[in-house]
Amino acid sequence: MTATTGFRNGRVRVLIVDDEPALTDVLSGAVEEAGWRPYPALDGQSALRIARGCPPHAVVLDGMLPDPDGLQVLRRLRYESPELRVLSKSQILDHVWSSSFDGGGNLVEVYLSGLRRKIDKGRAPMIHTVRGLGYAIRPVEDGR
Structure with a gap:
């Protein structure tokens, strides 16, 4: 099954790893709620097992997972499913608003600020800025 088969034959499959x-x-x-099908996993090994059984169309991945960490999981997913796309912040801006859009350099941060509110x-707070890396989501009871 290719990554696009699910778009034609059913709901979009989203692997959620945290x-x-x-x-x-x-x-x-x-x-x-978006009409897609979630596949939750609480660790990297489970995520890889789920992805092998039912390749996802999209992945929401905690980069700060314990062993294997999120980056290792991402590398493995991309190795096993080369069609899986990974988008950087600039690619998201280009794909969502197009490269001709002049929304300023902090557009993603503005939307994230609204989400935080x-x-x-x-x-x-649950969403924390990690300098040089991006963002981390921590449960409220974490107290950090």
Whole structure:
């Protein structure tokens, strides 16, 4: 089965990998609401096993997973499924708004800021900036 078969024969398959069950549940719910089919995994080994059985169209991956870490999982997924695409922030901007769009250099950050306001309203923050890497999502009870 190719990565595009699911688009024609059923719902989009989204592999969701995070070691925090509450976050995996929230993301799975959002994926279902979008009409897609979530495949949650709580660790890298489970994610690889799921992907081998049912190749995903998209992957939401915690880069800070314990062994194997998110980068190792991503490398393995791409090795086993070369058609799996990985997009950088600049590629997302180009694909969503097009390269001719002049939304400024912080467009992704502006949208992330709005997401933070919605998620963190009235409680400790869940989304944290990791300098030089991107963003980390930590459960509220983490206290950091």
